[in-house]
Amino acid sequence: MRHMQHVPSPPSHPSAADSLFQYAMGAIQARQFQQAIELIRQGLSLQPRHLPGTLLMAKACRLGGQIEQALEACARANEMAPDQAPVLMEMALCQKRADRLQEARQTFEQLLALAPDQAAVHHNLANVLQRLKEWGPAEQHYRQALVLAPNLAEAHFELGNLMMASGRGMQEARLCWAQALSVRHDFMPAWDKLSRSLQEADGIWGLSEIHNQAASVDATTPVLMNIAKAALAMDPESTLGLYAMGFGLRLQGHIAAALEPLEQAISKIPELHPLYRQCVFLHTLCLMDLGEHKRAVSGAQRLLALAVDAGEQAKSNQLLAGLALDEGASGKALQFYKAAVEKDPQSLNAVTSYCAAHLYATQEHAYQQPAIARELIAPMLPAFDTITFNNKADPDRPLKIGYLSGDFRQHSCAYFLLPLIEHIDRNAFSLYAYATEHREDHMTTRFKALIPNWRKVNALSDEAVADQIRADGIDILVDLTGLTDGHRLMMLASKPAPVILNWLGFLGSTGVPTVDWRITDEWVDPVGYEWPGCEPALRLPRTYVAYAPPADAPDVTEPPMLKNGFPTFGSFNSLAKLSDACLETWCTVLKAMPDSRMMIKSKALRDPAMCEALLERIAQHGVSAERFILRGWENKTAHHLEIYSEVDIALDSYPFNGVTTTCEASWMGVPVVSLVGQAAPARQGLSLLSALGRPDRAAKDLSTFVHICQTLATHPEQLRQERSTARQRMASSPLMNGPDFAQTMGALYRQAWRNWCATPSSITVSSS
Template structure:
C-alpha cells in the first residue's frame, strides 16, 4: 500500500482542514492509528467527499486487514480523485486482497496509464498473474518494474516465477539480486536457500538458512528446514541446541514444518500444536461449506489424493489396496498432483483406479471444482504435510468427508479433516485429545501392505554388496534423518559387543556417509564397520534384506514402509515403542505379524534384546522361521482383508454423515 497522497485533480481543502489532516497523517505514519482514524472520520463528517481523508481512512482499514471496510472508502476516493495514481493503486490492492483479481488488474492498468513509471504497480500486476500461474506474463511485469526501479520485491517475485517454471539458474540470479539489494531481509535468504537446495548446492543452501535464522529466529519454517538439512547429512554438531530451539519455537507459536518436527518430537501434544500453527499459516480454514451431499447411488464414491502415485513408498504400500477394492460397492478415483515418473508403478496405479486425474498443473481451486464435479463423497488424503502436499485443496472443503491416512503419521491439526485412520497401538484411546481428527480404529494395524510385491528369487552374494560372509549384519535401511546421536550410541555399543559385526545403512548422501563414519570412529568403532548400500530397484532392495541378520529400528520416528519391507522380505525387526504415532508404527506392524516379542519399551531393553539375538543363533533361526510362517497367515500382509476393513470404515463414516451425525471416533 502507498501512503502518499498526490491529490492530483482534487479541490483544495481549507487551511484549517489541511492542518488537521496533516496532524492525522502524522499520527497515522507514527502508528497512532486510533487518533488518525478519529480525525479522518471527523473530516468526512464535514465533507463526505474529502479525497485525502477518504483515501487515508481506507488505507488505514486496509493496513489493519479490514479490507471489506476499506473497499467502499477507496472506491469513493478513486471516483472523487481519479487522477491520483496512489489512490487507484491502493484501491487495486484492496480489490486483490478481496479476491477480485480481474478488477484489481483493471485498476492497476489505470494506475499505470496515469503514471507509467509506477514500478510497484507492475510488481503487483505480476504477483496477480503469478497467483494465476500465468508465470511468463508475471515475469514480463517484473522486468518492467526492474527497468524502472530495481527492487528487492521485484527480484524476489521474479525469482519465484522462474523457480515455478523450473528455470533454476534464472531463479537463483533473481534471488541473489534481491539479497544484494536488501541483505537484512530474512525472506530473501530463505527463498535463495530453497532454490540452492533444488540445484543440489546444499552447503550454500544451509548457509542461506543459517543467515535467515540469524536475522530472525522466528522466520516461518527456516529453523525446521535448517534442522532437516543438517540431519539429512548426519550433521549432529548442534543437535541438542537445535532440538531445544525447535521445541521453543513450537511453544512460541512459530511456524515449523510438521514433517520435520514429527521426526524430532516424542510429544503428541507438541505435534498437535505444531500442526495447528502450520495450518493457520499455510492452509487456514476459510469456513468453506461442506459440498452438497450427492444423490444416493449404488456405489460409494471415494477418491484418494496424493503426490506419490509413482515410485514412492506410499504407492508400494497402497497399490494392492487400490486394486482390491470391491468395484460393485465402491467407485474409486485417484487425484494425482505429483510428478509422472513414467515408471512401472505409475502404470500399475493408473490401471488400479476407475479414473486417474492428473492435476499436477491444475490450480487448487480448479482441483476442488473437479472433485466436486466427480461427486466424491469420501476424499482420502495420503500426503498430509509431506513433500509436495497441497492442503489448500482440503481447506476448501473439496468433499463432504475428508480423511487423513497412511502418508503422514500424525494429526494435521485442521478442522476440515474429519477422520484419521489408525489402530490402537499408534493412537491409544487416551491420546485422542492430541488429534484434531476423529479416530477410525482399524482392527489389526493401520498400515496397508501389498502382498503382490515381488522379491528377486536369486540373492547376490554377500561379497557383491560389500559384506563379509561371516559378519553379523545389523541392518537399518532408513533415512539418515531418522538416526539420532542417542540411538547411534546404542548401535555402536552393539557393534563393540558383537565380534565381527557391521552396521548396514542406506547410502543416500556422500557427506552423510562421511559424517556417520566419523561419528562411529569417535565412539571407538572402525569406519569400515559401517557399510553403505547403494540405491537399488525395488525388487533388488527387498531381496538384499535377506543377507542381513537383524533390522534395527529408529526412534523417535520408526521405520514405516522400511519396516514393512524388512518383514515382507523375512528379516525380523527390533523396535522400541515410542510415545507418538510415528514412533509406534513398527510395534503396530510386529503385533499384526505375530512378533510382539520384538517390541521393547526402552532403549536399554532394545540394546539388551539386540545383543541376545546377535549372540543366540537358535533364537535368530526361530524368529525368522516364525516370521516366514506368519507372513502368509497373519493380518499384516492380508491385503484383501485390510481393504474390507477400510471399506467398512468408509461405509460407516458415510452412514453417519447421511444421518446428520457429527464425526466421531469408532472401531471397525
C-alpha cells in the same frame, strides 16, 4: 500402426443406438476417434436420421482429420434440421478446419444472427477473420467475446497474437498474454509467447515473475530455458539470465549442471543486491538435492547473515532446520524451526514444518505434536461460511472416494496405497485421484489405470481444487499428505467433502479442525488410548497398511554371519529418524555383543561430511567408529534391496519407527527388532511386526530390546531357516493380504459415512 480396439456388434433393438452414441462420446474424450466413428456408424445404421448422432459423426471425423467425411455429415444434418444453431456451429468448425475460410465466415455470421450472445461464436469468428487478415473486425469480435466471457483465456491469447500480427506492437501483445495468464495461470502457450518475446530489443520484461509463475505450472516445459537463453542472447553477462538458467536446469532435474550458471551469477552480483540472495538460496537448494550437506549448511548460514527482513530470516532458519534434521539432529532442527516461526508467525510452511519435526525428536515432543499443531495451525486457517452438502445422506449407497496425494509415483507411500486401490470393491466405491505433484513415472501409469477419475491439480489453487472436489460430488476425501511437503491444508480447511480422513503419509495431527478422523489400527492406537489434541482414531482391526513389494526385489540370501563369523546389525532408515535415543539404543546392543558390527545406510551418507558427523555422534555413546559400516544412496530399488544380503538383523529407528524399511527388510528375510514407545510414531513397528506374526520382536523397554537382539544373533541356524521361509510367511500374513485389507478399509469408510449420515448435512466451517 495403431490397432482399433474391438467394437461389439450392434445390438438388435433400436434403442441401442443411443448407447452406441454414448460409447462414442467416451471414445472421443479418450481421443480414440476411429473407434468413435465405427461406433457412430453402427448407431446410424440403426437410426439413420438421428440428428445428434449425425452431428457426433461430424465432430468425430473433424477431430480425427477426416474433413470431407465431416462436411458430408454436416450436410446430412442440415437436411434434417436446416439452419439450426448446433448444425451451423459444427458446419462452421468443419469449414474452418478445411481452410474454407470464407464459407466458415459466412456460416459463423449466420449463426451469430441466431445466437448473438454466444462468446464461443464471436471467438471462432474472430479466429477466422484473423486468418483472413481482417484485423479490425477480428479485434472487434475478440473483444465482444471477452465482454461475454471475461475469463476466456484463449480469446485473450489470440487477441495478443493479433496485436503482433497487425503491427500494433509488442507491449499491447504482452498485456493480452499476461491477461490470459491472469485468468488461467497454467495456459502454457501464453508463457511460451512471453518467454520468446524477451528476444525483442526493448529488454527483459518481467522475467522474474514470469519464471516463478511458469515454474509452478510444469517443470517439463521449456519456458524457463527459453527465458534464460533469450536473456543471455541479449547479454551473455546477464545475471538474471544465469539465474533463470540455473532455475530451469534444477526443475528439469539437471541439478549438478545448475550449479555452474548460479555460481557465475553469484560471482558477478554485489552481495547487497536482492538477486544475490536469490542465487545463493537456489544454489543451496541444489547442494541439498545433491547431498552436499556441509556446503549447503554454509550457504544457509550465509543467507541468514545476509537476510534483510524477518521473512528472509525465517526462510534461512527453515533451511538450517531441514539440514539439521537431515543429520538426525532433531533437537537442533526444532530450535531452528522455532526461530523461523518466531520470525514469521504467518508462514504456514514454517509452522507446519515445526509441527511435523516434533515427531522426530523425543517421545515427549511426539506426544505434544497434536496439541502444538492445533495451537499454531488452526488460527492460521480462514473462516468459511456455512456449507450445505448436496450429497445424499443414504448410509448404504455407493460412495465416491477421493484420494489427495503427491505420491502417485515411485514413492514409499505408493507401495502401501496400491493394494487398497487394486482390491477395493468397485461396486461400493467409485475412486477419484487428486494428484498434487507434476512428476509422473511408471507407478503413476499403474495408478491411472486403476483410478478412472484422474484429476491433476498441482497447478490449481486451493480454491480451484476444492471446487473440483465439490463438483465431483466426493463423499469421503482421504488426505495422504498431512503436514508433509505439498500439503493442501487451506483447501482441507474449506471442507470440500462431507467426510475428510487422514491416512498413510503422515502419522501425526494435521491441526485442521475439518479433518474428521485419522485412520490407524489397534496396535498404533490401542482402544482406550487417545492422543491428546489429535483427530479421533478410526481403527482397522489388524494393520493400518498393506504392503506390495517391488517386483524387481532380488532373491533372499543366507545370513552373512554364517560366512563372517560375527553378526551384522543394520538400519536403512533416513538419518532424520536416528535420534540420540535411537543411537544410544543401538550402541547398547553393540556393547552387549562386542564382536558385532552395524551397517547404517541412508541417502544422506553420500556426503563424507555427513558420515563424519554421524560417527562423531556415535562416539559420544562409547562405541568405536570401526564397528560401523556407512553406505549411501542406491539409485535402483533392486540394488538398494540387494544390500540387505549384508545384514543379519535389522534394528528399527526410535522414537519414529520405520515403515517401508521394516517391510523391505522383512521381504528380504531380515528379521526386524523394534522398540515401542507411547506416541503413534513409536508404535508403528509393533503394528507391522504383529501383522507379520512376530509381536515378540517389539520390545517394551531397552533391556528387552537388547535381549531379543542377543537371542537372534546367537542362533545363526535359526536365522538361516527363518530367512529361507520369510517370503512365504510374509505373503500369507495380513500385511500382504490386499483383498482383506481393502475389505476392512471399505467397512471403515462405510462406518465413517454412516456417522455423517446421522448428523446434519450442513456445517459452519471456521478456524475457531
